[in-house]
Amino acid sequence: MREEATAFVPGHVTGFFSTHPDDDPTKAGSRGAGLTLTDGVEVTVERAAETTVFLDDVEIEIEPVETVLETIDVSARIDATSELPIGSGFGVSGAMALGTALAANRVFGCKLSMNELVTIAHGAEVQAGTGLGDVVAQAHGGVPIRLEPGGPQDNKLDAVPARARVEYVTFGELSTADVLSGDTEQLTAAGQEALSRVVEEPTLLSFMYASRLFARDAELLTDRVRETIAEVSDADGQASMAMLGETVFALGTGLSDAGYEPSVCATHPAGAVLK
Numbered sequence: 001m002r003e004e005a006t007a008f009v010p011g012h013v014t015g016f017f018s019t020h021p022d023d024d025p026t027k028a029g030s031r032g033a034g035l036t037l038t039d040g041v042e043v044t045v046e047r048a049a050e051t052t053v054f055l056d057d058v059e060i061e062i063e064p065v066e067t068v069l070e071t072i073d074v075s076a077r078i079d080a081t082s083e084l085p086i087g088s089g090f091g092v093s094g095a096m097a098l099g100t101a102l103a104a105n106r107v108f109g110c111k112l113s114m115n116e117l118v119t120i121a122h123g124a125e126v127q128a129g130t131g132l133g134d135v136v137a138q139a140h141g142g143v144p145i146r147l148e149p150g151g152p153q154d155n156k157l158d159a160v161p162a163r164a165r166v167e168y169v170t171f172g173e174l175s176t177a178d179v180l181s182g183d184t185e186q187l188t189a190a191g192q193e194a195l196s197r198v199v200e201e202p203t204l205l206s207f208m209y210a211s212r213l214f215a216r217d218a219e220l221l222t223d224r225v226r227e228t229i230a231e232v233s234d235a236d237g238q239a240s241m242a243m244l245g246e247t248v249f250a251l252g253t254g255l256s257d258a259g260y261e262p263s264v265c266a267t268h269p270a271g272a273v274l275k
Helices: 063-071 092-107 114-128 134-140 176-180 185-200 204-217 223-234
Strands: 004-020 029-047 052-055 076-082 144-146 157-159 165-172 239-241 246-251 263-266
Touching (some): 004 185, 004 204, 029 134, 029 185, 029 204, 029 263, 063 092, 063 114, 114 134, 134 144, 134 157, 144 185, 204 223, 223 239
Antiparallel strands (some): 004 029, 029 144, 144 157, 165 246, 165 263
């Protein structure tokens, strides 16, 4: 056992998804696809008498992290640093849950497998209402396609075999919990149609096209996001909305070409890792 350990978890931008509830949070989740990002979250777990959680040196309460620690029956100090804004569609809460699981497993010698750790973190996210598929995607890396909902014991994964430069701009937060607690029938229908399109043609361009149609058909676009996507399109670029946040992401130099000053990263070639 160790005094502390650190994990890196890539950010994750969901392009489209459909919701699939279940009484068991480890079996509930979403189907869909997204991009994992080289911008991500670093999580350090240190033994402590009481659990405290810090994000960028600010103490916060984040239910999925606390649930992960309760599930493996330990208390710890969690220090996370994020290159990405929280609540803006980058899977930061999922990254913190998964990073906590990975690092705590090492610190406390829990001897849990990767699938077991991912299942714990995924279930904690679903139970908190903060995400449905980020954790599974972040454990995989690349451009994952989630063919079935649930944790790794249920989720069948494929991927778009490609890498890309990714640009993004964020205008504000959207509440994942608010969207997921409402009527998701129209959203799920749009997500299933988008998934069928990408499974039939697993390319980055197909993914971006399906993501734009999903955002429109699911009626999730804000005026600012709609305007930005149109401007990127006018500049011959490919952009869509991050689910769920008031964020636009683009491939290549799409946002730069449209006159924005975006953050720049790339798709992450691998999933979450211990450092």
